[in-house]
Amino acid sequence: MTDQPLSFDALLQQQADDIAALFSLLESETDAIASRKASAIEACAKQKLNLIQAIQLRDAKLARCPEIQAPSDDTKAAIQAIKTELEKCQQLNEANGVVLQRAHLSMHKLRNLFQEATGKSEMTYDSEGQASGSRTLGTNVKA
Helix, strand or coil, X not given: CCCCCCCHHHHHHHHHHHHHHHHHHHHHHHHHHHCCCHHHHHHHHHHHHHHXXXXXXXXXXXXXXXXXXXXXXXXXXXXXXXXHHHHHHHHHXXXXXXXXXXXXXXXXXXXXXXXXXXXXXXXXXXXXXCEEECCCCCCCCCC
């Protein structure tokens, strides 16, 4: 790697490449969510954070470039294409988030059903209304 700063066009191309990679990663995350692979979902989340950080840093570099003040038509088109791809990423990320929230809620309800099946007399609720069961409820009492 050289210490020379990248040109504005090179930075813009890297931004476009990273956003395309982010979209591809979000599609992989969608597949991981659909197949319920927790380790793959976690790996996607970590990669997604790294990509987003790189995109944000590069965006700050691009904002400091003098070319951004009076962009050419080609630059305007490239920026618009990047914004469009980024909007697709945001929509897919939101959709993935909704699916993950629904899956979490379903798992929570299933856990409560299993706890209720072990015995309603063992069910207690915490301050947040979350059900919990304990097989030792009242068994440590000595009279």
